[in-house]
Amino acid sequence: MNKLLIVGTVAFDAIETPFGKTDKILGGAATYIGISASFFNVKSAIVSVVGDDFPQEYLDLLTDRNIDISGIEVVKGGKTFFWSGLYHNDLNSRDTLVTELNVLADFQPKVPQDYKNAEIVMLGNLHPLVQSSVLDQMETKPKLVVLDTMNFWMDCALPELLDIIKRVDVITINDEEARQLSGEYSLVKAAAKIHEMGPKYVVIKKGEHGALLFHGKEIFFAPALPLEDVFDPTGAGDTFAGGFSGYITQSENVSFDNMKNAIIYGSNLASFCVEKFGTERMVDLDENEVVSRLKQFKSLTQFDIEL
Amino acid sequence: MNKLLIVGTVAFDAIETPFGKTDKILGGAATYIGISASFFNVKSAIVSVVGDDFPQEYLDLLTDRNIDISGIEVVKGGKTFFWSGLYHNDLNSRDTLVTELNVLADFQPKVPQDYKNAEIVMLGNLHPLVQSSVLDQMETKPKLVVLDTMNFWMDCALPELLDIIKRVDVITINDEEARQLSGEYSLVKAAAKIHEMGPKYVVIKKGEHGALLFHGKEIFFAPALPLEDVFDPTGAGDTFAGGFSGYITQSENVSFDNMKNAIIYGSNLASFCVEKFGTERMVDLDENEVVSRLKQFKSLTQFDIEL
Numbered sequence: 001m002n003k004l005l006i007v008g009t010v011a012f013d014a015i016e017t018p019f020g021k022t023d024k025i026l027g028g029a030a031t032y033i034g035i036s037a038s039f040f041n042v043k044s045a046i047v048s049v050v051g052d053d054f055p056q057e058y059l060d061l062l063t064d065r066n067i068d069i070s071g072i073e074v075v076k077g078g079k080t081f082f083w084s085g086l087y088h089n090d091l092n093s094r095d096t097l098v099t100e101l102n103v104l105a106d107f108q109p110k111v112p113q114d115y116k117n118a119e120i121v122m123l124g125n126l127h128p129l130v131q132s133s134v135l136d137q138m139e140t141k142p143k144l145v146v147l148d149t150m151n152f153w154m155d156c157a158l159p160e161l162l163d164i165i166k167r168v169d170v171i172t173i174n175d176e177e178a179r180q181l182s183g184e185y186s187l188v189k190a191a192a193k194i195h196e197m198g199p200k201y202v203v204i205k206k207g208e209h210g211a212l213l214f215h216g217k218e219i220f221f222a223p224a225l226p227l228e229d230v231f232d233p234t235g236a237g238d239t240f241a242g243g244f245s246g247y248i249t250q251s252e253n254v255s256f257d258n259m260k261n262a263i264i265y266g267s268n269l270a271s272f273c274v275e276k277f278g279t280e281r282m283v284d285l286d287e288n289e290v291v292s293r294l295k296q297f298k299s300l301t302q303f304d305i306e307l
Numbered sequence: 308m309n310k311l312l313i314v315g316t317v318a319f320d321a322i323e324t325p326f327g328k329t330d331k332i333l334g335g336a337a338t339y340i341g342i343s344a345s346f347f348n349v350k351s352a353i354v355s356v357v358g359d360d361f362p363q364e365y366l367d368l369l370t371d372r373n374i375d376i377s378g379i380e381v382v383k384g385g386k387t388f389f390w391s392g393l394y395h396n397d398l399n400s401r402d403t404l405v406t407e408l409n410v411l412a413d414f415q416p417k418v419p420q421d422y423k424n425a426e427i428v429m430l431g432n433l434h435p436l437v438q439s440s441v442l443d444q445m446e447t448k449p450k451l452v453v454l455d456t457m458n459f460w461m462d463c464a465l466p467e468l469l470d471i472i473k474r475v476d477v478i479t480i481n482d483e484e485a486r487q488l489s490g491e492y493s494l495v496k497a498a499a500k501i502h503e504m505g506p507k508y509v510v511i512k513k514g515e516h517g518a519l520l521f522h523g524k525e526i527f528f529a530p531a532l533p534l535e536d537v538f539d540p541t542g543a544g545d546t547f548a549g550g551f552s553g554y555i556t557q558s559e560n561v562s563f564d565n566m567k568n569a570i571i572y573g574s575n576l577a578s579f580c581v582e583k584f585g586t587e588r589m590v591d592l593d594e595n596e597v598v599s600r601l602k603q604f605k606s607l608t609q610f611d612i613e614l
Contacts, residue, residue: 090492185397188535209516212533221530221607226519228495260610294614300528301608303567307601 003043004249005115005142006033007134008124008238009104010048010058010072014084015277017091017232025278026058027083029124029148032235035282036242036269037122038065039290040250045115047071047134049107051078061283071112078103091230092207111137119252122245123147123168124238128160135167144254146170147199148241151177166198169254172241174205187212188219201259203244205237213263215256222263225271225296232277236270239282243269268294310350311556312422312449313340314441315431315545316411317355317365317379321391322584324398324539332585333365334390336431336455339542342589343549343576344429345372346597347557352422354378354441356414358385368590378419385410398537399514418444426559429552430454430475431545435467442474451561453477454506455548458484473505476561479548481512494519495526508566510551512544520570522563529570532578532603539584543577546589550576575601 013027030046037044045068052074062069084098109130116139123131125148135145147168153161154177165171171194179185182193191202191214202214208230210223243266244259251258271293275281320334337353344351352375359381369376391405416437423446430438432455442452454475460468461484472478478501486492489500498509498521509521515537517530550573551566558565578600582588 186535186537188533206516209513210530219533219607220610221533223517223528223530226495226526226528228493230493257611261612264610264612291614294612298612298614300526301610303527303571303608304564305568305571305601305605307598307605 001041001043002120002249002252003045003115003118004037004245005045005047005111005118005121005134006030006037006124006242006245007047007109007122007131008033008126009081010046010050010054011081011083013234013278014082014098015087015232015234016085017087018089019231020277022277024082026061027234027278028081029126029238031062031279032238032273032282033122033124033242033245034062034067035065035279036239036266036273037246037249038067039243039269039285039287040246042246042249044068044246044249045071045112045118047109047111049073049075049103051075051080051103054080068112068115071110071115073107073110075103085234087233091233109134109137116140119143120245120249121145122241123164124241125150128153128157128164131164132160132167135164143252144169144248146172146241146245148172148237149177150174151180154180162197165194168199170201170203171199172203172205172237172244174207174237178202178204203263205240207233207236211240211263211267213259215259218256220256220260220263222267222297223300224267225293225300227271227274230274233274234278236273239273240266240270242266264294264297268297308348308350309427309556309559310352310422310425311344311552312352312354312418312425312428312441313337313344313431313549313552314354314416314429314438315340315433316388317353317357317361318388318390320541320585321389321405322394322539322541323392324394325396326538327584329584331389333368334541334585335388336433336545338369338586339545339580339589340429340431340549340552341369341374342372342586343546343573343580344553344556345374346550346576346592346594347553349553349556351375351553351556352378352419352425354416354418356380356382356410358382358387358410361387375419375422378417378422380414380417382410392541394540398540416441416444423447426450427552427556428452429548430471431548432457435460435464435471438471439467439474442471450559451476451555453479453548453552455479455544456484457481458487461487469504472501475506477508477510478506479510479512479544479551481514481544485509485511495521510570512547514540514543518547518570518574520566522566525563527563527567527570529574529604530607531574532600532607534578534581537581540581541585543580546580547573547577549573571601571604575604
């Protein structure tokens with residue numbers, strides 16, 4: 001079984017949407033990535049940090065899904081990273097209400113020995129220096145390194161971000177961030193510029209408008225499944241990244257054609273994530289639902305024109 | 308060969324985009340629909356009205372594409388409908404600078420006798436009463452009636468619009484208009500409400516984000532082709548409608564599966580329309596380019612997951 005190494009936040013989130021609000025609940029990029037990747041036949045481990053205020057039940061939730069948490073440092077007397085956000089009526093934009101870095105401020109990631117030869121590395125959204133440090137600790141060159149990041153790091157750690165971008169095979173980024181990073185409005189031109197920064201594959205996430213995969217001149221597009229209601233978009237991008245990297249790890253095939261499938265699997269899992277608050281929908285999702293919705297993706301996009 | 312009856316404006320447009328501006332050039336919904344449908348093996352006719360200021364060369368351009376223009380009334384001493392618009396930097400929004408109805412104000416459409424038994428009727432954007440009058444003149448029931456409309460008629464002629472919506476099989480409408488017409492933000496819910504107003508098929512156009520086809524619980528999605536540059540979006544929606552109705556007319560197959568293909572053909576033709584000002588790109592487009600881009604649409608969307 002292939003190994004997937006995940007780095008990213010494990011956190012508390014408090015979310016408010018037009019449909020309701022939560023107290024502090026389980027959140028964090030690595031949490032969503034790990035849960036999403038657990039739908040595939042892979043060995044996975046999370047590298048992250050929490051405080052000793054982090055409930056054992058949340059850690060148990062991850063180990064119950066066969067995620068190795070030996071790389072999650074628990075800081076005695078420390079407080080877990082906390083994020084709070086308010087979504088606007090269209091759910092496409094949000095205000096960050098609170099960001100408490102807490103134990104994340106001084107985080108030195110430690111990759112478990114058993115994962116220093118992981119086939120696939122998924123660098124979830126986090127300080128670029130932390131992402132770089134994880135790559136530095138690998139003892140064998142991974143078959144594929146996937147990077148997710150966001151505009152925050154472009155604003156406050158651009159040189160470090162450009163360093164790590166240079167070292168990865170795939171970058172996943174949203175449309176506005178791709179425009180900011182490249183200085184190009186056209187996503188085709190933006191992807192071309194980001195290719196030049198290093199990654200052979202550029203994935204541009206457009207939220208409810210789907211995701212684009214660029215590889216040189218080749219382009220693939222996966223729509224988001226049209227849903228009656230989007231309840232809470234938190235974690236959708238990370239769930240997408242987890243499905244993408246989990247599928248690639250399981251199949252151990254890093255061809256462009258296989259990445260198309262990975263994009264579809266990622267979009268499929270993300271379509272569940274937004275149906276309830278936080279990780280709620282993902283933790284009670286079963287395999288039959290996943291397959292049934294994959295069939296919906298096929299009928300949504302496949303057509304029969306002979307050329 | 309099957310017949311396609313088109314009603315809509317034939318007009319002068321003056322367009323300004325971030326890339327340049329035009330004088331009065333050939334425009335109008337029926338013009339774009341007719342040119343787009345001319346890429347299929349169909350007999351087509353346009354019902355419309357112009358003033359005697361309308362250049363013969365524009366009429367010749369239509370007849371050169373085998374479009375029957377006997378239903379285009381030329382009003383002696385009348386002035387042709389004129390629209391002028393300014394696109395913003397993102398090309399997704401525009402301001403209307405001038406709308407001169409001119410001969411359109413008193414337009415009484417007359418369907419040529421030879422087209423009163425047309426298999427397919429494409430009601431382009433125009434006053435709902437004009438669209439209704441065209442349907443009233445049909446002597447045999449068309450196999451399919453397609454309606455395109457816009458928010459303007461929702462604002463100023465809603466009862467008449469709801470009357471014509473009741474009578475058509477397919478409605479094509481953009482996302483904001485679907486939300487306005489239905490009062491629902493979710494496009495899945497909006498389509499369900501519009502179904503209840505009459506049309507069995509609802510096509511929601513999302514511009515650069517593609518188009519959705521709804522038929523009860525069935526949904527199909529066609530992306531817009533990612534382009535390096537969009538030059539001028541004018542007429543893209545009409546070109547889409549012309550490709551859709553032209554393909555349906557040629558194939559004479561009104562099944563949901565065939566409509567998927569029609570949506571792809573429409574999206575394909577629309578992707579060319581936006582590459583130059585007005586109808587410029589469409590009139591010098593050749594069959595090889597159309598087929599080559601259809602192949603791009605296939606590789607953009609087709610994947611190989613066995614379920």
